[in-house]
Amino acid sequence: MVVAYPNAMAFEQPLPKSLSPSRLADFQVCPRRYQHASVERIPQPASYASAKGRFVHYIFEQLMKLDAPERTIDAAQRFVEPARRQILTPQVREEIGLDDANEARLLAETQVILERYFILEDPRTVTSEGIEMRIATSVDDTPLFGILDRLDRDPDGDLVIVDYKTGALPNRDYDSQTFANAELYAVLCEQKFGERPARIRLLYVAHGEAIERRVSEPVIRARASAATTAWTKIKRYYADGEFPATPSKNACRFCSFTDLCRAQGVPVPPR
Ligand code: SF4
Incomplete structure (x- = not known):
């Protein structure tokens, strides 16, 4: 379901200067969430x-x-x-x-x-090229920015993206979303440093487990393309004065903006 405002207005706030992996994920889940969090910058209380x-x-x-x-x-x-x-x-x-x-x-x-x-x-025994690395670059005119937990150099000389996860382990059939953020970080690294990371290592520290995936050319291209497509849509929605809402049980369950959306007439499912 896609819900638009009945009377879109121009935004008072400027368009964000860049797109981060987490904000891209917001946008892909629900463009209205991106609007509230990144354009209108409505504070989201900590949990x-x-x-x-x-x-x-x-x-x-x-x-x-x-x-x-x-x-x-x-x-x-x-x-x-x-x-x-x-x-x-x-x-x-x-x-x-x-x-x-x-x-x-x-x-x-x-x-x-x-x-x-x-x-x-x-x-x-860890050799890191960077800790909490702030990386800004652009791909096909899409400005990207991210803060990487760690960029390691493994014993074979390869770069490895390391991301700490404090939440639950994904199920064993890791969906593509599990690695999506880190794969976009791989795009940033390749673009910025001219070297593509060989692997992604997600450390599920609460469970003492790591899951890894090799970084492949087709996946990198797909992630870059998804970011570019999203940025094109973000600019269009921003110019239109509205970002559509795509409410669903999964999207809205973890969203801070349920009250606001309901007040604006978005049919947010009950939790
Ligand atoms: S509550 Fe649901 S519809 Fe509203 S912004 Fe969040 S995810 Fe989107």
Whole structure:
């Protein structure tokens, strides 16, 4: 189902300067979500899951910035307290209703994640070309931007895109969406550095499992083409003054804009 505004208006906000893998995913799920999040920049309150993701990413980022021999589990645990100060700000605490019980749960889950991560890989043996790498480039006039968790150089000399995942494991028949963001990062890397990463490694740190996929030419071309097609549509919808809504149970279940959409007459399915 596609729902348009009855009376589209020109946007007051400028068109975003670039497209990131996560914003592309927003757009592909529902263009109206992209409108609210990226064009109108309506703040989206943190959730427990998003706060935990940022908390854990912060610890891994600090850990990997240490010299390789210093990347021990004790060192990682020393970053928990700084993470509390940096990530669990008063605003985040309020948005996710972080009481003592929830905070204790978050700290306990973080401890499990760290223990499982150190079974998954030994960070003292990792060689990274970049940590939290900010990459801006363009493909066929489509401006792309992304922040990559890690870009490693493996023992064979190949580049590997590494992405930490704090959520649930995908089912075993990984759908193409599982690797979609990371494959677009591969496009960014190839365009920016002139070298295509050989592999993508997704670290499901809460489960102590990694899943990998080789990066292939056809997939890279398909991801670049999908981004270019989306950017063309984004510019058109922006000029039209409306981004269509495509409500569905799956799309709307994890969306922050359900109340707004319902108020605008979009038939958002009940959760
Ligand atoms: S609530 Fe549903 S229709 Fe509205 S923006 Fe979110 S995904 Fe789209």
